[in-house]
Amino acid sequence: MSSENKQETRPDMIACENVDKWFGDFQALKGVTATIAEQEVVVVLGPSGSGKSTWIRCINRLEAHQRGTIVVDGVELTNDLRNIEKIRSEVGMVFQQFNLFPHLTVLDNVTLAPKWVRKMPKADAEIKAKELLEMVGIPEQASKFPGQLSGGQQQRVAIARALAMEPKIMLFDEPTSALDPEMIKEVLDVMKDLALGGMTMMVVTHEMGFAREVADRIIFMESGEIVEVGTPEHFFTDPTEDRTKLFLSQIL
Amino acid sequence: MNEIELSNPAKLPETPKRSIGEWVKSNLFSNIPNTVLTIVFGFLALYSIKGLLGFILSGERRWAAVATNMRLLMAQGYPANQFIRVWFTLGCLMVLTGISLAIWRSNGVLKIKRIGTWVLNLGLGAAIFASLAPVSANARGGWLIATAVLLLLGYFLKIGSDKSMLPDDVPTVWFSFGCLAVLVLSLWTVPYGHYAFTDGELIAESGRTVAMSTKLPFTVMLLLLIGAFMLAEVARGLVHIPKAKIVLSSLWLLSPFVLNWIVLRDPDFDYGRVFSTDIPIGLLFIGFGFLVLYPLTNPSIGEKGRLVAIALLMFAAFNWIAAFFGLYPMLQKVRISFLLLALAALLAPNFAADNRTRLRFISFWAGFIIVLHWLITAINSPSTLDLQGPTYLGGFSLTLFVAVLTLLLSFPLGVLLALGRTSSMPIARVLCTVYIESVRGVPLITILFFFSNILPLFLPAGMEIAELAAIVTGYTLFSAAYLAENVRGGLQSVMRGQYEAADAIGLTTSQRTGFIVIPQALRVSIPPLVGQAIGVFKETSLVAIVGAFDILRIAAYVVPAQTEFLGVKREGLLLISVIYFAVAFSMSKYSQKLEERVGLGER
Numbered sequence: 001m002s003s004e005n006k007q008e009t010r011p012d013m014i015a016c017e018n019v020d021k022w023f024g025d026f027q028a029l030k031g032v033t034a035t036i037a038e039q040e041v042v043v044v045l046g047p048s049g050s051g052k053s054t055w056i057r058c059i060n061r062l063e064a065h066q067r068g069t070i071v072v073d074g075v076e077l078t079n080d081l082r083n084i085e086k087i088r089s090e091v092g093m094v095f096q097q098f099n100l101f102p103h104l105t106v107l108d109n110v111t112l113a114p115k116w117v118r119k120m121p122k123a124d125a126e127i128k129a130k131e132l133l134e135m136v137g138i139p140e141q142a143s144k145f146p147g148q149l150s151g152g153q154q155q156r157v158a159i160a161r162a163l164a165m166e167p168k169i170m171l172f173d174e175p176t177s178a179l180d181p182e183m184i185k186e187v188l189d190v191m192k193d194l195a196l197g198g199m200t201m202m203v204v205t206h207e208m209g210f211a212r213e214v215a216d217r218i219i220f221m222e223s224g225e226i227v228e229v230g231t232p233e234h235f236f237t238d239p240t241e242d243r244t245k246l247f248l249s250q251i252l
Numbered sequence: 253m254n255e256i257e258l259s260n261p262a263k264l265p266e267t268p269k270r271s272i273g274e275w276v277k278s279n280l281f282s283n284i285p286n287t288v289l290t291i292v293f294g295f296l297a298l299y300s301i302k303g304l305l306g307f308i309l310s311g312e313r314r315w316a317a318v319a320t321n322m323r324l325l326m327a328q329g330y331p332a333n334q335f336i337r338v339w340f341t342l343g344c345l346m347v348l349t350g351i352s353l354a355i356w357r358s359n360g361v362l363k364i365k366r367i368g369t370w371v372l373n374l375g376l377g378a379a380i381f382a383s384l385a386p387v388s389a390n391a392r393g394g395w396l397i398a399t400a401v402l403l404l405l406g407y408f409l410k411i412g413s414d415k416s417m418l419p420d421d422v423p424t425v426w427f428s429f430g431c432l433a434v435l436v437l438s439l440w441t442v443p444y445g446h447y448a449f450t451d452g453e454l455i456a457e458s459g460r461t462v463a464m465s466t467k468l469p470f471t472v473m474l475l476l477l478i479g480a481f482m483l484a485e486v487a488r489g490l491v492h493i494p495k496a497k498i499v500l501s502s503l504w505l506l507s508p509f510v511l512n513w514i515v516l517r518d519p520d521f522d523y524g525r526v527f528s529t530d531i532p533i534g535l536l537f538i539g540f541g542f543l544v545l546y547p548l549t550n551p552s553i554g555e556k557g558r559l560v561a562i563a564l565l566m567f568a569a570f571n572w573i574a575a576f577f578g579l580y581p582m583l584q585k586v587r588i589s590f591l592l593l594a595l596a597a598l599l600a601p602n603f604a605a606d607n608r609t610r611l612r613f614i615s616f617w618a619g620f621i622i623v624l625h626w627l628i629t630a631i632n633s634p635s636t637l638d639l640q641g642p643t644y645l646g647g648f649s650l651t652l653f654v655a656v657l658t659l660l661l662s663f664p665l666g667v668l669l670a671l672g673r674t675s676s677m678p679i680a681r682v683l684c685t686v687y688i689e690s691v692r693g694v695p696l697i698t699i700l701f702f703f704s705n706i707l708p709l710f711l712p713a714g715m716e717i718a719e720l721a722a723i724v725t726g727y728t729l730f731s732a733a734y735l736a737e738n739v740r741g742g743l744q745s746v747m748r749g750q751y752e753a754a755d756a757i758g759l760t761t762s763q764r765t766g767f768i769v770i771p772q773a774l775r776v777s778i779p780p781l782v783g784q785a786i787g788v789f790k791e792t793s794l795v796a797i798v799g800a801f802d803i804l805r806i807a808a809y810v811v812p813a814q815t816e817f818l819g820v821k822r823e824g825l826l827l828i829s830v831i832y833f834a835v836a837f838s839m840s841k842y843s844q845k846l847e848e849r850v851g852l853g854e855r
Contacts, residue, residue: 062752089758099753103771103850112767113757119605158753165757 010037012071013169013200014059019068021054021224028054029065030224038168041201043211043232046221047247052204055221056171059202060091073168089117092162096174098154100146100161106133107142110161118165125164132160136190152183156190163194170194172203208251212236220244298384305385308826316456317817318827319447322466324810325824328646328801330516331638337518338649339469341511346473348503350480353425354488355496360424367427368409375402429478436474439467454816508656509627517644519633526629529583534625537589541617544593548600549610561597568594585628589621602762631721643719646801648831653720654802655789658727662788665728666735667774671765673736674743684736691733697797700726704798723795731788738780742773775850782843786836803828 014036021029028051036042044052057063058070061077061084070077072087101109110129114120120128133139136156138149146154155175162170172191176184188210195201195214205211211218211232218235220228220243228241239245270278280290307313318325327338382395412418438444439462446460461467513519544564548557568591575587596617603613637644645653672684691699703726704719746769754764774781796805807824811817 060756062755085758085760088756091756093753093756095749095753095756097749099747099749101750101753101768101772103775113759116763116767117758117760161757 010039012036013038013040013073014202015069015071016055016059017069019055019058019065019070021051021058021063021065028224029058031068032221032224032226033068034219034226034229036169036200036202038200039198040216041195041199041203041214042217042219043215044202044204044219044221045206045208045211045247046227049223050221051224052221053173054224056173056202056204059169059171060088060093062093089113089165090167091169091171092165092167093171094155094158094162094173094175096177098146098151098158098178100154100158102146105143105145106138106149106157109146109157110164113161114164129160129164132163133157135163135193136160137186150183151179152186155179155183155187159187159190159194169200169202172201172205174204174206176205176207206251208236220247222247298380301380302384305381307822309386313823314817314820315823316445316447317811317814317820318823319445320449320454320456321806321811321814321817321824322447323449324647325803325806325828326648328650328806329639330644330646330649334518334637337515339472341515342469342473343476344507344511344515346477347480348500348507350477351484352500352504354481354484355493355500357425361421362424362427363421364413364418365410367422368406368413370406371402371409372406375399375406378402425481429474429481432474432477436467436471439470505660506623508653508660512645512653512657513627513630516649517630518636519630520636521629521633530585530625530629533583533586533589534621537593537621537625538618540593541596541621542614544597545600545614545617546610548597549604549613551604553601554604555601557601558598561594561600564590564594564597585625588628589624592620592624602760643800645720647806648803650795650800650802651789651792654723654727654792654795657724658731658788658792659785661724661728662732662735665732667739667770669732669736670739670743670773671770673740688733688736691730692737696726696730696791696794699730700794700798702726703729719798719800723798723800727788727792731784734784734787735781738777738784739773741780742775742777743769745776746772778843778847778850782839782846786839789835789839790832803831 012035014034016035017033019029019032020027030051032051032055044056046052054063058065058077059072064079065077073090075083075087077083077087100106101112104112107126107129110132111122111125114125114128115122118125130139130142133142136159138153138156141149141153141157146157149157159170159175175191176187179187184207188207191201191203191210192214203210203215213232215232218230218232219226220235220239220241222243228235228239228244230239235244236248239248281287323332323335327335330338378395378399382392382399385392385395387395409418413420442461443459444462445458446455446463447457448455448463448465455463544560547553548560550557568587571587571590575584600613603609635644643650669684669688672680673688675681675684700723703722707722707725750768750772751764754768759767793802793804795802801810807828808821811824812819812821
């Protein structure tokens with residue numbers, strides 16, 4: 001209820017309109033239209049192959065969409081390299097497989113982009129990195145290499161690395177799917193803190209508990225299109241669409 | 253022996269110690285095929301060692317041929333009165349090594365137990381020698397005593413450190429210095445024999461210690477090494493270590509060029525021309541650099557700057573084409589500098605930042621121009637040396653020269669080619685692919701012939717440097733194509749997620765390539781790259797084809813042609829096999845160390 005108001009009063013951070021995307025002959029996204037407001041947390045749910053990951057990867061241009069418009073923080077995503085670089089420095093992304101740089105220490109992983117993209121002096125970047133590692137709860141691992149950390153720790157470093165660029169938006173592409181069950185909570189806790197801190201977040205996940213507790217809105221996708229949008233309450237207790245009901249009956 | 257160290261040994265059940273007998277039983281005689289293999293191989297090994305020792309120690313061998321010609325094998329016809337330059341070169345390298353050891357490796361330690369194992373192995377070697385070598389009864393007795401001493405010493409070292417009579421470990425550096433000191437000391441005391449060729453007169457006296465012209469320089473080298481190390485150890489606390497590392501690395505990179513062309517070649521500078529032409533041209537290019545690079549590194553100019561760079565590049569290319577058709581005369585140095593300026597301008601937008609960084613980029617350019625122009629001037633000046641052969645280098649020094657320069661130059665070229673071949677730009681991809689495939693389809697000898705005939709056309713006439721330049725260019729272009737394929741293998745092993753992560757945090761394509769992709773690709777390519785380096789080192793012997801005298805040619809054709817040693821060939825060939833093996837094996841060992849250090853396979 002309050003989230004509906006939130007959406008109306010705050011400006012849009014992400015606005016997608018009729019986004020189409022093909023992989024060869026296969027259409028992965030079919031006319032996806034949605035907006036995400038500042039400080040809003042949106043969880044995208046859906047069966048595998050429904051286009052959730054493709055969509056989120058289109059938002060920072062890891063994949064290029066072929067039709068429709070995507071506007072991120074007022075900048076439209078086109079083939080113009082400058083726009084892409086501008087958007088990427090304002091959008092942080094966390095991957096399913098962490099994708100930390102294995103040849104760099106945790107500290108170097110976190111400071112690399114601030115130093116070279118933001119041109120931040122090394123000392124400042126390191127102070128900032130240490131604060132972030134403190135925030136995600138692993139300040140003592142700064143000088144280790146990613147390979148020496150557990151999966152949960154690696155994913156928290158990945159979150160710190162994305163936050164080091166001081167992004168306006170954070171994208172999470174199944175951040176807990178590659179983790180052992182006992183490590184999922186530590187990553188979700190960090191994400192929860194982030195949401196409470198007012199970060200604009202778009203999260204693709206299968207963690208229903210997280211969706212119910214943290215999301216302002218849930219977007220349900222199937223076969224490349226958005227089937228249903230609503231508050232968690234509405235979505236989990238009283239879904240409108242049959243396809244949503246079927247999905248929920250399979251997972252709950 | 254197992255030397256595994258764990259942080260928490262209490263949890264690990266202790267591995268029971270096995271006696272040597274048990275080890276032999278479980279590893280060499282565990283089943284019937286293994287037993288047969290052990291026995292057959294054991295006999296084969298003993299038989300070959302016996303044969304080899306018989307060959308080396310046979311009365312027919314004339315080792316004097318090798319000992320006497322050592323200078324020829326190492327430096328060919330380098331003028332005897334200028335030989336101090338060779339030692340000066342070695343001395344510079346020793347000082348650099350000493351300082352580098354102090355800066356990079358001063359805290360390495362070696363377990364005494366490990367040294368004990370080595371001494372035991374030496375003892376075993378001595379035992380085999382004593383029992384198989386065809387020597388007199390007296391000498392055999394001496395070797396048996398040596399065996400006993402070594403075995404006892406090795407046993408003492410192992411037991412002593414176990415029972416804490418000895419310290420656990422010694423600093424690696426000092427242990428190595430100690431070994432070298434023992435070797436150098438033996439030059440002064442042990443009668444290895446005095447052999448020399450002075451003024452065409454042969455000296456071969458077997459009862460004396462080696463010639464003063466050998467033992468004195470080697471002693472000085474060792475003292476330089478140790479002295480530099482100790483001084484640098486003291487200075488360690490006073491200098492900023494990362495900066496010192498950068499300075500040292502650049503000195504190492506510069507040393508082959510400076511030592512070869514300035515020290516060994518001793519250019520006879522024409523100072524009138526240096527002041528009237530060379531220095532003004534150098535200053536002009538430093539000025540050009542400032543005029544072009546300072547505006548281009550301005551962040552507000554951005555990508556538009558590349559257009560200026562491309563215009564410059566086209567002008568530089570036009571200069572080269574004009575040179576090819578002999579359209580208008582211009583110093584080669586000016587052409588090269590223009591091309592490099594254009595390339596620097598192309599890179600400049602990547603270094604766009606605050607004023608300090610911009611000025612640093614330009615001062616880097618200025619330093620580069622100074623070094624480059626100095627080298628070109630030195631190379632173009634005639635040498636003061638009174639040379640006997642076609643080049644001032646020959647023998648082992650030629651081998652090293654070609655190998656080191658080829659590796660230094662072909663490495664960056666190979667990486668660039670690999671990047672070009674995997675790039676998304678079609679023209680770069682096609683050009684690099686065509687280059688790599690055509691070079692790989694041509695034998696090295698053909699390329700060497702081609703360059704020794706073609707390259708001199710581009711260089712001033714009558715320069716003895718042309719021969720070497722042609723050889724190194726040919727090797728470099730050849731080896732770069734193979735290196736590129738090895739690096740490409742590494743590039744393919746970098747996962748897609750790494751590219752995506754680098755993109756997602758906003759790195760530009762060149763930053764992504766430099767910080768993320770190349771380091772990981774090279775890490776994976778270490779084994780094939782070292783294999784390639786060893787290949788280059790061994791293939792240097794092909795320089796004989798184009799008329800140069802490397803160590804192999806001297807041993808195989810020059811020494812056996814001397815009237816004193818007519819037909820004495822096997823001794824030299826055996827010696828150079830040992831030298832080649834020693835260098836190649838150390839490279840291989842070093843690559844294993846490097847792999848461990850960068851944690852290959854721990855991912």
